[in-house]
Amino acid sequence: xxxxxxxxxxxxxxxxxxxxxxxxxxxxxxxxxxxxxxxxxxxxxxxxxxxxxxxxxxxxxxxxxxxxxxxxxxxxxxxxxxxxxxxxxxxxxxxxxxxxxxxxxxxxxxxxxxxxxxxxxxxxxxxxxxxxxxxxxxxxxxxxxxxxxxxxxxxxxxxxxxxxxxxxxxxxxxxxxxxxxxxxxxxxxxxxxxxxxxxxxxxxxxxxxxxxxxxxxxxxxxxxxxxxxxxxxxxxxxxxxxxxxxxxxxxxxxxxxxxxxxxxxxxxxxxxxxxxxxxxxxxxxxxxxxxxxxxxxxxxxxxxxxxxxxxxxxxxxxxxxxxxxxxxxxxxxxxxxxxxxxxxxxxxxxxxxxxxxxxxxxxxxxxxxxxxxxxxxxxxxxxxxxxxxxxxxxxxxxxxxxxxxxxxxxxxxxxxxxxxxxxxxxxxx
Numbered sequence: 331x332x333x334x335x336x337x338x339x340x341x342x343x344x345x346x347x348x349x350x351x352x353x354x355x356x357x358x359x360x361x362x363x364x365x366x367x368x369x370x371x372x373x374x375x376x377x378x379x380x381x382x383x384x385x386x387x388x389x390x391x392x393x394x395x396x397x398x399x400x401x402x403x404x405x406x407x408x409x410x411x412x413x414x415x416x417x418x419x420x421x422x423x424x425x426x427x428x429x430x431x432x433x434x435x436x437x438x439x440x441x442x443x444x445x446x447x448x449x450x451x452x453x454x455x456x457x458x459x460x461x462x463x464x465x466x467x468x469x470x471x472x473x474x475x476x477x478x479x480x481x482x483x484x485x486x487x488x489x490x491x492x493x494x495x496x497x498x499x500x501x502x503x504x505x506x507x508x509x510x511x512x513x514x515x516x517x518x519x520x521x522x523x524x525x526x527x528x529x530x531x532x533x534x535x536x537x538x539x540x541x542x543x544x545x546x547x548x549x550x551x552x553x554x555x556x557x558x559x560x561x562x563x564x565x566x567x568x569x570x571x572x573x574x575x576x577x578x579x580x581x582x583x584x585x586x587x588x589x590x591x592x593x594x595x596x597x598x599x600x601x602x603x604x605x606x607x608x609x610x611x612x613x614x615x616x617x618x619x620x621x622x623x624x625x626x627x628x629x630x631x632x633x634x635x636x637x638x639x640x641x642x643x644x645x646x647x648x649x650x651x652x653x654x655x656x657x658x659x660x661x662x663x664x665x666x667x668x669x670x671x672x673x674x675x676x677x678x679x680x681x682x683x684x685x686x687x688x689x690x691x692x693x694x695x696x697x698x699x700x701x702x703x704x705x706x707x708x709x710x711x712x713x714x715x716x717x718x719x720x721x722x723x724x725x726x727x728x729x730x731x732x733x734x735x736x737x738x739x740x741x742x743x744x745x746x747x748x749x750x751x752x753x754x755x756x757x758x759x
Contacts, residue, residue, distance in 0.1 A: 334480045335473070335515045339508035343473050344449055351448035358446075368425050374443040377454035381440055384417045387755030390461035390484075392421045392444055397544065397669070398468045399427040401490060403434060404547030405465070408747055410436060415757050419459060421445075426605075430643050434551070447472040456482055462755030467543060468492045468522070471512050480515045485753040487518040489746060490543040491526055498529040510534035517753055520746055523691050541746045545692065545739035549675040550646030557650055563631050564651065568597045568719045571652035573645060573673070574604040576662035579683075580612045582708050583656060584619035584636070589712035591635070594719055598632060602639040602648055604658060604668070609640035649676045653725060654718045656711065657682040660704075667693065670702055671739070674732035679718050679725040681705050701731035 354376060362369040374380055389409065393399035399422035406418055420435060421444040422428055431441050445455040452474045463485040464475075469492050479486055501509040513519065513535035521527035522542035530537055570590065572583040580601055587599045599621065603612045609627065616623050616636045624630035627640045639648055649655060655673045659665040660683025667686030670693060674680065680702040686693045696702040705711035718725040 335477050335508075335511035337505075337507040337511040339505040340473055340477065340511055343505075343508070344477065347447065347474060348449050351450055354446050354448060354451065366425070368428065368443065371428075371443055375446055375451075377445040377451040377458075379442060379455070379458045381442070383459055386415060386417055387757070388417045388419055388459060388461045389463045389465065389754065390419045390421065390459060391465045391467070393427070393467040394423045394444065396424065396427045396430060398422075399431055400434070401543035401547075402465075402467055404743060405489070405543060405746070406436065406439060407548075408743060409750075409754075410439075412747060412751070413754055416755065419461065426642065433643055445475075447474045449474045449478065452478040456484065463487065463750070463753045465489055465750070469494075469497065471509075473508070473512060476512050476515050486516045487520075487750060487753060488513075488516050489518070489520045489750075490522045490541055491519055491530060491537075492522050493526045493529045495525075495529070498533065501533055506533065518749055520749070525691075538749055539742070539745055541742045542692075542739070543743075544669045544689075545671050545736070546743040547675075550649065550672055552644070552647035552650055557647055560632060560647070560651060563633065564598060566596075568594055568653045569600060569651050570597060570654045570656065570715055570719075571600045571602065571648050572656040573602050573648065573658055574668045575601060575612065575658035576604055576665050577608070577611070578663075579658050579661050580615035581619065582661055583711070584616050584621060585708040586705075586712035586715060587621070587636075588619055589709070590716050590719070593716050597719065599636040600632070600639055600648060600651065601636060602645060606640045606642055609638060612640070613638055645672060646676075649673045649678055652678060653722070654678075654715050655680050656715070659688075660684060660686045670696060670732070671736045674701065674736040677726075677729035677733040679728040680732055681711060681714050681718075696732065696735055699731050699735060700728060701735045702728070 358367055358372050358375050361367040391402050393402050418439045421442050423444045435441055445451045456478050461484055464479050465487045467490050513533055519535050519537045520541040521530055521537050527537050590597055601612055613623050621636040622634040623636045623638055624632055624634040625638045625640055655678040657668050657670055657680055659668040666688030669689055670680050684704055684706045703714050705714050
């Protein structure tokens with residue numbers, strides 16, 4: 331059973347958050363005016379449920395934003411298969427994640443916005459939902475959540491745990507006792523990589539086997555009819571997909587693509603910004619490089635030199651169109667790269683930039699296996715892209731190596747389920 335966390339630092343934090351909690355409604359309304367919150371569902375952020383609690387046992391799974399919450403999907407599917415008697419509640423903290431989950435969560439799984447970490451808000455949320463187990467993914471160490479759950483004898487699991495060096499140093503410098511108390515409240519801690527494992531252990535956590543939820547699961551879905559329609563429009567043109575790009579990366583990719591077009595004048599560049607609301611800036615970068623641009627959100631066909639896929643939740647479709655995938659986040663300062671296993675599960679030839687610290691163990695292994703290539707600058711990127719278009723057999727072998735790498739990670743989910751099994755609510759509870 332979860333240990334009740336206690337430390338002077340935690341007590342001070344909870345007092346401070348309790349004093350600030352009355353400001354939460356006004357702050358949330360202000361965020362809603364800026365488009366950062368869903369105004370129709372602000373009550374959920376304050377712990378007021380918009381759904382009744384089913385009578386059967388309930389497991390709560392939480393991931394804060396898009397990457398974390400989507401990574402929960404394989405676990406959701408596996409838990410439903412293993413324990414169909416349970417109700418699953420998934421919470422996330424951003425509008426984008428809520429929109430994606432609305433499309434991809436299985437029928438019967440409940441979604442709510444995550445409550446803010448205030449003591450009264452969290453108590454209200456937990457008293458309504460009464461989960462038997464709370465599964466937090468990646469780096470969610472919210473003191474009021476953990477303390478309130480432990481007080482109510484909710485079993486706690488931190489899976490696919492990730493902690494950066496900066497975060498670990500912050501906990502160690504400012505509140506080592508609080509960190510130890512919070513981590514000891516978990517019944518199960520599964521780190522996603524070796525560095526996180528060492529950092530958590532240094533803070534006092536007892537860790538289990540490694541599990542990275544972003545490295546397991548099925549290929550991203552797609553609309554097969556739409557895929558066939560787009561392929562018909564594109565024809566035999568080579569397709570280069572720049573996926574999940576950030577500020578500055580569209581310009582770099584466009585610079586590289588201009589060099590590619592000297593050898594492959596019919597090539598099509600597809601750009602899918604990580605945040606579709608940046609579509610205007612992405613289009614400006616592409617047109618500044620001299621490319622004509624068609625926009626998917628406006629219903630335009632991919633008949634220009636560049637196709638701006640400024641929509642949400644369609645990477646599964648776009649990966650299947652691509653001859654070469656350029657994963658964004660590897661050139662943008664501070665981003666740290668994005669998960670290469672989503673295109674790897676579809677056998678894509680993958681390129682990325684040098685700054686991939688968020689997934690460096692995965693990328694290092696894939697680089698070693700020639701399942702992906704690194705391009706430090708636009709010139710190298712252009713050379714790699716052109717080479718893969720010129721040599722489809724090499725691109726196919728890279729994709730096969732990427733798929734094999736992704737498939738080797740699937741067994742970790744079964745191990746995690748076996749460890750979660752004794753923490754699940756008993757049938758009928």
